[in-house]
Amino acid sequence: MVKVCVCGAAGGIGQPLSLLLKQSERITHLSLYDIVNTPGVAADLSHINTKSKVTGHVGPEQLKDAIQDSAVVVIPAGVPRKPGMTRDDLFKINAGIVRDLATAAAKYAPKAFMCIISNPVNSTVPIVAEVFKQHNVYDPRRIFGVTTLDIVRASTFVSELIGDEPSKLQVPVVGGHSGVTILPLLSQVTNKLTQDQIEKVTHRIQFGGDEVVKAKNGAGSATLSMAFAGARFALAVIDAAFAGKDIVECTYINLEADQNGAKAVKDLVGGDVPYFSVPVKLGKNGVERVLPIGSISPYEKQLFTKAASELKGNIAKGTNFVAGSKL
Ligand code: NAD
Ligand code: LMR
Secondary structure, rough: OOEEEEEEEOOOHHHHHHHHHHHHOOHHHEEEEEEOOHHHHHHHHOOOOOEEEEEEEEEEHHHHHHOOOOOOOEEEOOOOOOOOOOOOHHHHHHHHHHHHHHHHHHOOOOOOEEEEEEHHHHHHHHHHHHHHHHOOOOOHHHHEEOHHHHHHHHHHHHHHHHHHHHHOHHHHHOOOOOHEEEEEEEHHOOOOHHHHHHHHHHHHHOOOHHHHHHOOOOOOOOHHHHHHHHHHHHHHHHHHHHHHOEEEEEEEHHHHOOOOOHHHHHHHHHHOOOEEEEEEEEEEOOEEOOOOOOOOOOHHHHHHHHHHHHHHHHHHHHHHHHHOOOO
16 A cells, blocks of 8 residues: 655646656555645546545645555645745745644654655755654654755756756756755766856756746746656655665755765765755665765865855754744
């Protein structure tokens, strides 16, 4: 039995993400939770002739049923950006939403793999971790910030420049998920780019979200590419945990997930940063191993240093929010 609960399932990401998950033969129950419209979305998806049962749940009184015994909880619930906003501007609304969903997960699905999409990811992942700690069910190997869209973008944008097949070009992207905290490791992928191209494409990857926010002109942020990326990540977690597949993905985690995790990052950023997106080997308990970030160029080293201070602030904001909340 692999029950997957999507929280925010009626939204711009939630609907196409649920559609992509409905295509998986490994998922037996797709549970759709939102504060609006999930009965309709569930009825619609339930006509697709794949294995999973689909159920729709609306509003806090149905959250327990939605989430109970889920193996995976994917959270794209909350508000998206409008032009001129940063992801951190979403904290005021999304922090409470994520905290409450994490509380339900800690009570009713404490072993679930938690895949957090809601922004600001740099802060919402620490929120989920702190809630799980308060309920004494914390396992850092099972809580993931989904940064896969940065990796998908990096592969697209770099292959546009060097002409490789984008789906085969893997560009590791580490750090966090906002602006300068997004750290693409282009030096590990190609030597075909000039320094000017490296700087331009690095900036494009770091601010790719803004490109979509601007183009949507007030109608939200990336939804379809995020659904693609979110499904890729959730299915990777499922394939590794329930089908024993050998999978490596970059994801934003608490580095306590592996005893070597903190060291791998400390040497590169020159200090302690408790959460970081790193390449991880996934397995039956989530993070099996944090893999080395590998060598970085002097230009990338400067980017790491810039990222560290912003990340630390974002992490502290999430952690302190739960410390100040009554659960
Ligand atoms: P949206 O407004 O289209 O959908 C959000 C959904 O969340 C809505 O259906 C809404 O009803 C629901 N919701 C609100 N409060 C809820 C609650 N308490 N419980 C359950 N559901 C609730 O927004 P979207 O475009 O789907 O974006 C969702 C989030 O994902 C935003 O925070 C956005 O910034 C983030 N995002 C993250 C990434 C990433 O790479 N991690 C990429 C794109 C967007
Ligand atoms: C993205 O990277 O597209 C998302 O984080 C949404 C945003 O606000 O940019």
